[in-house]
Structure formats: C-alpha cells, structure tokens
Amino acid sequence: MSKLLDQLYEKHVFQNLTIPTGALVGIHAPGNYYPNLNGEQGFISTWLPIKEPYFMEKEPVWHDFDQMCYFAGGDAAQMDQLGGVVEFHLGDENGNLEKLIITKPTVIYIKAGMIHCPLNFVDVFDPKKPILFQDLTFAGVYRRYRPGSTEPLNEKFEPITKTW
Template identity: 30%
Template sequence: MAENQLTEQKLKYSKYVAEIGWGPESRNLTREEVVEKRITPPIIGDGFNLPTATHHIESWIIPEPKAFSAMSPKGGIHKHLDCRPPGMFAEDDETSMLDNSPHYHTYDEVYLFTGTNPYDNLDLGGEVELWLGLGDQAEKFTFTKPTMVHIPAGLVHGPLVFRKVNDSARPISWVVFYDSPVLSNVHVRMLPPDFKQLGEEE
C-alpha cells in the first residue's frame, strides 16, 4: 500500500484514538506536587476524552496503603488519605463526601485488581479490602490474589481499602471499568458497623 494511503487510513480511524491523563480533580497539579504530597491520581479515559467511547475507565497505581472511604468531618467519619488534592471538598460542607465512600451507580461496574511483579503475575503484592452491600448487611471481601469484581447497577460498594502493599516498587494496579461514558456516584451515609479505618486495625 502506498504511503499516502496508509496516512489516509490512520486519519480515517483517528476518531477512535485519544491521549488520556489525570482526571479533572488532578489536572491542575504539577508532577512535583504529586510527588511531594504522595498523591496517586488516576489515569482516566471516557466520553470526555473520546466522544465515541461507551465506557468510563480509570487506571490506578497503589504504591502504599491507602483508603477510599472518607466522608466529610460533619458526616461523622474523619477525613484521611485520598487521591484528591487538599481543598477539593469544603471542610464545612455537610453533604461533601469523597469519591469512594459507600455508594452505588446506575450502571454496571467492574474492578480489576492485579499486581505488577513481572516474574509472578499471580502475586497481587498486598491485601485489598472491599465491602459490598449496605450498612449492617454489607459483606467484607479480602483479596491477596489478582481478583475481578462485578458490581451490578444499584449495588452499594465501599469502603475500599488497600490494607497492605508489600513493595512500593511493585505497587498494586486497580482498574475500573464503568458501563457508561460518564461516571456518576450516588453516595450513602452508612458505613458497615465492623469497618475499621486504615490504621485502626487490631
């Protein structure tokens, strides 16, 4: 095939390809701030990046224990380490809750937890805790091996806690597939009664 025909072929399908980067909450951060604050912003791709996309996808690298379960202080649960930069949520906003407090979606979602050990891809490299269900009906799942979780529309999920990361040089990879081009969360103010914040383990 002639070179100009190859060029035309690439242009013809370019609408299906787009560079992706940090999500909107983190785009104003510099790489130096990310390192200094020990923030791990996700790489996000969805309908905002690529109009033809039918899914929202997040790719996280988790190099140290981290929890995604905080509500605002007035919600009764103390604020702790999260990927969001300080000031993203008003401290005095009683309705403000960080992104991975217990919540549900109106579309299906899939979580994929894997390790990054190139010589043992069955090694998760740590311990992940995920709660499924609402309040005192919630069930706790603990993963130490690569795991996939299907979260049907309407199922409350969270807190999500990376309890252990064995080696920061080989972090845990967490990928989120959401069955819609735009992510939306419906938060609930009900933690499982047996849930312990990161650092409160017995």
Template identity: 35%
Template sequence: MAEGRHASLIIDDLRTEKDEIGTLLYQLDDRKMAGLPFFTDCAWVWPRPGEIVMEAKAHSHDFDEVVTVFGTDPEDPQNLCAEVEFWLEDEKYTLTKSCLIYVPKGLRHCPIIFRNVTRPIFHYIVGGAGRYSA
C-alpha cells in the same frame, strides 16, 4: 500520538501527577469522546506501609461496573502484593490475589482500602455509563 484515520481512537496522553494514593494514568469517558457508552480509569497504586483509603463511602451506581486490582510480581502475577479490603453490600472481602470484581447496577459497594502495599498495583475501573457518577 499515532497517525492515521483512526488515530483519535488511541488514547496515549499519559498523566503523571501523583497524589496520596498513586498516579491516575489514563481516563476515557464521554468528555473525551462524545457518545461513548462507558468510562474507564487506569491508575497505579504505589507501595507504602499502612493504609491507603481509595474510597471511604459505600455507594451504588445506575450502571454496571468492573473494579480491578492486579499485582506486579512477574514471578507470581496472582500475588496482589498487598491486602485490599473491599465491601459488597454488608460483606467485607479481604483480597490478596489479583482479581476482577463485577459490581452490578444498584449494588452498594466500598469502602476500598489498600493495606501494606509492597509492590505497585495496577488498578482500573470500567463502567457502563458515559462518565463516572456515584
């Protein structure tokens, strides 16, 4: 942990537990810092053949959210190195490029399904509420 007056603002307590999807590295929400007006989760999705269902059910929130997926090919950072199915309302999107997805408050979204992940994918979400709720 960093030292200094503002050291509590630096979150470096790395988590390393893996699950069937990947590794949730960092989380920040109002449980960590009281009064925080947003939350964020940062995770790796690890390579594997077949499907990885991250969120199966469509849902909406009473806050805006940004969902991200970034490929890790240093020669082609736009290459997602996977195919990701992501739904916004009744529209299915097939993502093959690194991207940010803005999900306005009240917009139904998901499922999110990763297919044929060939390199790690960095995935994070940030939402305009103190903590995540579906």
C-alpha cells in the same frame, strides 16, 4: 500519515491519557485515564498504581450502571500474586454490606444498583511492585449515589446535573 489513519486516530485511538503524579490525593505515581473523550463509547477506564496504603473510598455508594474493579499485582514475573492486602465492601440494594479481604488478583463485577465501598488498600508489600487498580465504568458520565438517595454526585461527592 494517510487520511484514513488520521481519521482512525481521531475517532478510535486515544493516547497520552496519563494522570500525572500527585493529581489524585494518595496516588504517588502516574496512572492512566480514559474519560470517554468523544462521548460515543459509554465507557470510562481508570488505571492506577497503588504504591502505599491508601484509603481510596470511605463511603458506601451505588451507581446506575455496571462497573468492574480489577486488582492486579505489579510484578510481571508473578502475575498470580497481588503484592498487598485490599479491603473492599460489597453489598446489595438494601444496604447490607460484607467486607472482602483481597490478597490475590481479583476482578469484582458490580451490577447497577449494588452498594459497594469502602475501598481501602491496607498494605502494599513492595512500592516498586504496586497493586494495579483498574476501574471500568460502563457509562459515558461517571456518577455515584449515596445509599437511599437518587441525587447524582461526581467523584468528589458534589451534585451534578443529569446529562445522560
């Protein structure tokens, strides 16, 4: 490779970011994860194939950054179909929640401060055509908060030190 191409790969191209099968409880196929490797983007992406019913998030949370959740079907020949049923709770900063029943490809914009979850993948019609779930986080460090709290927690609900 050329020197320029080496520099571009080092700073702008990230590969081999696979989450191995079994690394996340309930995820039974490899996924992809971009954890803001060089700390410059302020962006984290997780892309997971959901092959069977899975209660991913059981508690309501909020973030101090914007987030987008993308639910797509795993059948490339029928991109207009989700291939399952997902329950996602979405609410406001006052803790009021409504349950959304998702049965077709959907993107949900979650504004900073907006309470959301639980997230439950209720049914997957064909495990060979999983529901594809992408979580786009617009922050350099993933953190969540329980409603009414300002203590930052990691993805396992463990306290984290403020580093942003």
